[in-house]
Amino acid sequence: MPSLIARIDPVDKTAGDRARAYLDTLTKPPGSLGTLEALAVQLSEISGELAPILTPPAVIVFAADHGVAAEGVSAFPQAVTAQMVANFAHGGAAINVFARQINARLEVVDVGVLGDVEAPGVVVDKVRRATGNIALEDAMQLDEVEAAVQVGVNAVARARDAGCRSVIVGEMGIANTTASSAMLAAFTGTPVEQVVGAGTGLDSRQQVHKAGVITRALAARAFDAEKPLSVLAALGGLEIAAMTGAYLAAAACRLPAIVDGFIATVAALTACRLCPAVRGYLVFGHRSQEPGHGVALEALDATPLLTLGMRLGEGSGAALAFPLLQAASAMMAEMATFTSAGIADKSS
Ligand SMILES: O=C(O)c1ccc[n+]([C@@H]2O[C@H](COP(=O)([O-])O)[C@@H](O)[C@H]2O)c1
Ligand SMILES: Cc1cc2nc[nH]c2cc1C
Numbered sequence: 001m002p003s004l005i006a007r008i009d010p011v012d013k014t015a016g017d018r019a020r021a022y023l024d025t026l027t028k029p030p031g032s033l034g035t036l037e038a039l040a041v042q043l044s045e046i047s048g049e050l051a052p053i054l055t056p057p058a059v060i061v062f063a064a065d066h067g068v069a070a071e072g073v074s075a076f077p078q079a080v081t082a083q084m085v086a087n088f089a090h091g092g093a094a095i096n097v098f099a100r101q102i103n104a105r106l107e108v109v110d111v112g113v114l115g116d117v118e119a120p121g122v123v124v125d126k127v128r129r130a131t132g133n134i135a136l137e138d139a140m141q142l143d144e145v146e147a148a149v150q151v152g153v154n155a156v157a158r159a160r161d162a163g164c165r166s167v168i169v170g171e172m173g174i175a176n177t178t179a180s181s182a183m184l185a186a187f188t189g190t191p192v193e194q195v196v197g198a199g200t201g202l203d204s205r206q207q208v209h210k211a212g213v214i215t216r217a218l219a220a221r222a223f224d225a226e227k228p229l230s231v232l233a234a235l236g237g238l239e240i241a242a243m244t245g246a247y248l249a250a251a252a253c254r255l256p257a258i259v260d261g262f263i264a265t266v267a268a269l270t271a272c273r274l275c276p277a278v279r280g281y282l283v284f285g286h287r288s289q290e291p292g293h294g295v296a297l298e299a300l301d302a303t304p305l306l307t308l309g310m311r312l313g314e315g316s317g318a319a320l321a322f323p324l325l326q327a328a329s330a331m332m333a334e335m336a337t338f339t340s341a342g343i344a345d346k347s348s
Contacts, residue, residue: 170315
């Protein structure tokens with residue numbers, strides 16, 4: 001991992017300045033395309049180009065189970081993780097639909113599902129079968145964290161080798177909002193009650209129980225909040241570690257990564273704590289309804305593109321945001337300038 005981190009350069013601010021200047025020559029009042037203009041600048045900073053090609057996008061969904069599911073912290077049984085992996089493989093999940101809409105290369109990676117999934121096309125890269133129950137023991141050993149991070153790095157390498165020019169990372173793992181909330185509380189010191197939510201649909205009484213489990217885990221586990229890998233080992237998840245690796249790898253390849261919801265943003269925060277330069281490569285797709293997402297976004301000083309009241313995961317919100325990135329790049333490539341269109345510029 002140190003060699004991967006050494007390969008991550010800060011984004012190119014000079015290319016961003018060039019993009020900003022070019023934007024003001026296009027046939028529109030300066031700044032009138034709002035967030036799309038900021039997005040175009042960021043895509044130039046990432047790629048070094050005025051109008052980078054972003055297609056095809058890669059959608060990589062990492063799946064894993066969580067021992068803490070035994071504490072009754074999810075509205076759904078643990079078996080749903082494996083069942084949804086089979087659904088991804090057969091093309092029936094929301095992310096399959098949205099990935100098809102944007103012509104993405106979709107890959108599903110089993111980095112730690114408890115059982116064996118008999119389904120075509122799933123990449124089986126199991127580091128272990130589920131994490132330990134964080135209320136009772138560490139989620140993983142440090143060498144398992146490193147192996148799971150590498151699973152994410154390898155998945156991005158496959159996507160790049162297949163010609164992908166942007167990366168969307170998603171996840172599936174029953175109880176992973178518990179692991180994500182615990183990690184976020186550990187990283188930021190935010191009170192547990194402010195980072196706990198319904199996940200797949202807990203009522204308010206069940207959320208109090210979930211907060212109690214997280215509080216116990218935080219008290220019982222040994223970790224150093226300044227060492228992201230130790231936080232992953234004590235409280236995290238195999239898919240969260242793989243997503244962390246995927247964000248690091250996207251940055252090392254100078255590819256934009258679109259961050260999805262709560263779990264994805266906690267993984268993105270983990271990657272940025274490991275290497276702050278990763279932040280410049282991240283575009284935030286949507287704001288999840290999970291309350292901890294706001295805390296995680298604030299920790300990253302991030303404003304998502306869309307607010308759709310979603311809380312699904314799988315990379316779904318990021319996939320829906322992808323056309324906005326395409327629009328930002330296309331506007332740079334295709335819009336006329338004041339000069340080329342013979343339109344009078346703003347009077348001085
Ligand atoms: O992405 C989000 O913001 C999000 C918010 C709530 C739930 N999820 C999904 O729901 C699962 C975790 O919920 P839970 O209640 O089992 O912890 C997991 O598979 C996630 O993909 C995802
Ligand atoms: C059905 C279902 C689909 C999901 N996709 C991501 N997390 C999920 C959780 C459940 C329960």
